[in-house]
Amino acid sequence: MQSAVYIRAIRGSWLLIAVFVACGGIGLGALAQSREPVYTSEARLLVTFTPTLEHPSQQTSRLMQRLAKTYTTAVATPRVTEPVIGKLGLDTTPEELGEQITASSPVNSHEIRVTVTDTSAARAAAIVNALAAELGTIAARNKPSAELPANVGISVVSGASVPGKPEPVRWPLHALAGAFAGFGIGLGLAVLRGRRNDDAQTGVPLRR
Structure with missing residues (x-):
């Protein structure tokens, strides 16, 4: 019944x-095209132990993976972003900077990928x-213990470089x-118009 309406x-x-x-399609498309261009830069990091463990145990490997996940989660938090703002003199807040950051760690790896737009x-x-x-400074604060067999470090596999062109819009x-939004609005108005016409023909006032 509703579909017939x-x-x-x-x-x-x-x-x-x-x-x-x-x-709707033209308006939102033009708005996206007119936005200020944004650039993306990425670095790849690796959680390591110092001195290097030649044959880390399975437990140690799992620990390194957990540390990689922990640092990945911490990248966009004020604990990391606030000192960065101070060092670079950025005119932003830790929370706003966190929204520009994307961090990930591949499954079963010690790698951390950090991207900023x-x-x-x-x-x-x-x-x-x-x-x-x-992140390297924070990692260096972890001292060896029964669980940590050596000093934790974060090495840079590939540092961030200045991107040559902006992200495509x-x-x-x-x-x-x-267009979908416009269709929804247009359909809603069309249904409302149809009900008004039906009420006008039957003499039933439109319910508010």
């Missing part, structure tokens, strides 16, 4: 719906390298999202 609304007000679809290419690279250095996805 929608089908009738589309048939009766297809032009209205088409206008909203076009306006920023409107400045040079600043994006500087932030990533500063985050890596701060995915305006087709934005345009598609805008």
